[in-house]
Amino acid sequence: MRVPIKTKLYLGMIGLVLLYVGLVWLLNTQYLEKYYMSKKQDLLIHSSQIIDDLYKDDLGKIASTLAQLESDMSVSIRITGADGITKYSSIYRLINGKPFFPEATASPDQASRANVSSNYLKVDQSINDQFILEIQKDPILNRDYLVLERKLQNDDVLMLRIRLSSITESVAIANQFMGFTAIPVILLGCIWTVIFARRFTHPIIQLKEIAHSMANLDFRKKCQPQSNDEIADLADSINYLSDQLDLAIKELHLQNQRLTEDIQKKRQMEHLRKEFVSNVSHELKTPISLISGYAEGLKANVMEDETNKNFYCEVIMDEARKMDQTVKDLLNLAQLDSEYFRLNKTVFDIAALLQQVLYKYTAIFAEKSIQLSVAASNGLLVYADRGKIEQVIVNFINNALSHVNQDKIISLDLTPCGDKIRLSVMNSGSHIADDSLDKIWISFYRADQARPREDGRVGLGLAIVKAIQERHHNSFGAENLEQGVRFWIELDRAKFHTP
Structure with missing residues (x-):
């Protein structure tokens, strides 16, 4: 049977109180009278x-x-001479002017000469070479006396007498008082035992609760010792252990979290690798099949007229160009992702670069009846890799040409934003689904899966934009507007960056 430590303290301390009271009562009953007698002697x-x-x-x-x-001592004194005549006595009293003494009916002188002490019954006697110490019983008064007799230096005899009834009564009163006080003493002892046991076991119970919390990996509870003893030292040790375990488990949890993230990244990279291989294979399969088919047709001389032969050659050349562009984009993207790639940053006028790129698209804009608007101020200097930023502008323009609707609106803006310059390209057209705004930057991703591949796009342009901007440590994004969709990037202003 399990007995709590609090109960053990209760029983132990209450037992001590009862033992103390019983021992005191036993000593008073058995030895107090003897001790008191010894002290009186x-x-x-x-x-x-x-x-x-x-x-x-x-x-x-x-x-x-x-x-x-x-x-002082409640003692009676009598001194008698060598001839037996009483010289001094506090034993006898006077009644009607005559001395009264119950020891005998004779006068004091006669009683002294007759050795009146012989009328007493000697109960106990102790004799040595200096004095006689005896207990005498008065048969008339029925009283016990402790009597000491000794011979003085002048040969007179001294007798000291004290009543033993006072000693017995004192012992009886002491025992009675002890009996009266035993109950409140026991009650007070029990109350103190309860208080002490609670104060003593409270920190132990608190430590037990903290230990249970630690077992459940809850390290928030702490013991606050109210004393400066071994229990306080134990509480400090438990608190220290709790802090160390909490720190260790947090570090372990952090390591597990990092490991989980690494595993997820590894799985994601593996998934991306497989998806990349699948997309590349898919994108290269079609042009290779077309080139192979038309080449076999030419070899077999399926078409005899010159016009059809030229058509076959144009298809082969066009598919070869698309495949070449895809391979170049893949190599470009791989180069940007390489840890050995370094940007060639210089200071240049971004507005001049924008006009230079737009000039190359003049014929295409005219052919497609594009309504072009440009909002750019000259002298906007940026600090970036000129060639890579030109590639970003080209990819944005190509993307806008591919998605512009019948309104044929494309607008480009250069806007200073503090230490940055924002370049944006907007085209009128359908909105991009909200859940696809973040996915369009992934390689081979197409927001419109139904769009045919005849436009020559394989979904690498925006992925290259993302890689270039991440290398520049600048922001990029896309947002739906009322008229269409706007793509934007940010560039570092040259006055905030020195080459």
Whole structure:
């Protein structure tokens, strides 16, 4: 059976209180009277020695001392001469002017000569070479006395007598008082035991609760010791252990989280690799099949007229051009992702570069009846890789030409934004789904899966834009507008960056 430590303290301390009370009562009952008797004997012997030292046959000089001894010790004193005549006595009293003494009916002188002490019953006697110490019982008064007799230096006899009934009564009163006080003492002891046990076990119970919390990986609870003892040291150790375990588990959790992220990244990279291989294979399969088919047709001389032969050659050349562009884009993207790639940053006028690129598209804009608008101020210097930023502009324009609707609106803007310059390209057309705004930057991703591949696009242009901007550590994005879709990038202003 499991007994709590609090109960053990209760029982142990209550047992100590009961043992103490019982032991005190036993000692009072069995030994207090003997101890008190021994002390009275020592006191009588000491008093007799004082009288012996002071008495020089002149009782008048020590009368006051004898009276003081009688008063202080409640003792009766009698001094008799060598002839048996009483010289001093506090035993006898006067009645009607005559001395009264219950020891005998004779006069004091006669009683002294007749050795009246022989009328007492001697209960116990102790004799040595200096004094006689005995317990006498008065048969008339039925009283017990402790009597000491000794011979003084002048051969007189000193007798000191004290009533033993007072000793017995004192012991009885003490035992009675002990009985009365035992109950409140036990009750107070029990109350104190409860208080002490609670104060003693409270930190232990608190430590137990903290240990249970630690077992459940909850390290928020801390023990606050109220004392400076071994329990406080144990509480500090438990708190320290809790902090260390909390730190270790947090670090372990962090390591597990990092490991999980690494595993997820590895799985994601593996998925991207497989998807990349699949997309590349798919994108190259079609032009290779077309080139192979038309080449076999030419070899077999399927078409005899020159016009059809030229058509076959144009298809082969066009598909070869598309395949070449795809391979170049893949190599470009791989180069940007390489850790060894370094940008060639210079300071240049972004507006001049924009006009230069737009000039190359003049014929295409005219052919497709594009309504072009450009908002750019000259002298906007940026610090970036000129060739890569030109590629970003080209990819944005190609993307706009591919998705512009029948409104044929394309607008380009250069806007200063603090230490950055934002370049944006907007085309009128259908909005991009919200869940695809972040996915369009992934290689081979197409927001419109139904769009045919005859436009020559394989979904690498925006992925290249993303890689270039990440190399420049600048932002990029896309957003739906009321008229269409706008793509944007940010560039570092040259006045904030030195080459």
